[in-house]
Amino acid sequence: MEETINTYLHYLQIERGLSLNTRKSYERDLEKYFTFLKEKAAIPSWEAVDRYTVLDFLQELHNDKNSPASVIRMISTLRGFHQFLRQERVTDHDPMQHIDSPKKAQKLPDTLSVEEVIQLIETPDVSKPLGIRNRAILEVMYATGLRVTELIELKLADLHLAIGLLQTIGKGDKERIIPLGDHAIYWIEKYLEEGRPNLIKSPSNVPQLFVNHHGKSLSRQGIWKNLKQIVQEAGIKKNITPHTLRHSFATHLLENGTDLRIVQELLGHADISTTQIYTHITKKRMADVYKKHFPRA
Numbered sequence: 001m002e003e004t005i006n007t008y009l010h011y012l013q014i015e016r017g018l019s020l021n022t023r024k025s026y027e028r029d030l031e032k033y034f035t036f037l038k039e040k041a042a043i044p045s046w047e048a049v050d051r052y053t054v055l056d057f058l059q060e061l062h063n064d065k066n067s068p069a070s071v072i073r074m075i076s077t078l079r080g081f082h083q084f085l086r087q088e089r090v091t092d093h094d095p096m097q098h099i100d101s102p103k104k105a106q107k108l109p110d111t112l113s114v115e116e117v118i119q120l121i122e123t124p125d126v127s128k129p130l131g132i133r134n135r136a137i138l139e140v141m142y143a144t145g146l147r148v149t150e151l152i153e154l155k156l157a158d159l160h161l162a163i164g165l166l167q168t169i170g171k172g173d174k175e176r177i178i179p180l181g182d183h184a185i186y187w188i189e190k191y192l193e194e195g196r197p198n199l200i201k202s203p204s205n206v207p208q209l210f211v212n213h214h215g216k217s218l219s220r221q222g223i224w225k226n227l228k229q230i231v232q233e234a235g236i237k238k239n240i241t242p243h244t245l246r247h248s249f250a251t252h253l254l255e256n257g258t259d260l261r262i263v264q265e266l267l268g269h270a271d272i273s274t275t276q277i278y279t280h281i282t283k284k285r286m287a288d289v290y291k292k293h294f295p296r297a
Contacts (some may be wrong), residue, residue: 008030008081008084009023009026012026017173021149026077032074033074033081047091049095079099082096110238110239110240110244112236116236120230120240123233129196132195133199139187140184140188141242142248144166144180145245145267147246152218152220152222154166154210155207155209156207164179164185170268174268250267263278
């Protein structure tokens with residue numbers, strides 16, 4: 001049974017072309033599922049798994065206080081996995097066929113006000129190479145709404161500063177072109193002149209734009225760690241993640257009248273329904289401002 005899981009993960013890599021992070025997520029889910037089948041349900045083979053086995057597993061997830069979002073993701077993982085088993089004739093039935101996913105509660109992402117964004121962006125000490133790099137990172141994140149993975153994979157060759165554009169490869173290997181504002185261009189150029197050359201102390205062929213203090217490409221963990229430190233130094237009390245700047249980018253565009261379809265393109269959302277969550281944020285903020293400032297609210 002375990003070998004079948006490995007075959008499926010290989011299929012996700014070769015046939016589906018899923019990213020390493022996505023495959024790791026599938027792997028964790030299937031390991032948890034396999035442990036339950038082996039240790040608690042005493043299931044001898046995939047053919048022996050039925051609808052009630054899956055329901056017992058989902059009940060255990062609920063009993064263990066897993067979040068609704070985690071359960072929904074697990075159901076999605078199992079649905080794809082069991083379809084694969086049937087497709088490859090490992091089994092002749094699909095136990096997920098009559099199991100519905102619970103509706104996911106819509107959680108509005110945290111955003112920053114324009115003033116808080118400026119406060120955050122202006123925090124790094126730009127008298128030092130790492131400070132210049134951090135300022136450039138924050139400027140790019142807010143100016144483009146890039147995902148963390150897109151940011152760390154951004155290459156020097158992806159920059160077209162003379163025309164104020166950068167290109168990136170997002171989810172599903174879809175390329176998109178994003179405009180850069182004057183502030184972002186200024187700090188990228190300053191980083192290229194005064195920051196990056198001091199961080200790369202020897203000849204290097206690192207193609208990525210942003211590097212760490214060793215002159216190597218930055219990791220996701222490095223971005224999170226740096227942002228956490230900058231937030232603390234800025235004295236901002238909100239729970240800020242790299243995605244917060246992406247959310248703020250989209251929200252501020254909509255608040256200033258940008259068409260939803262344009263925001264969808266800039267964010268690289270395949271479905272506009274994903275982008276529509278930001279319209280709820282702008283409406284909520286409008287209501288909050290009304291209640292705070294209108295004398296008869």
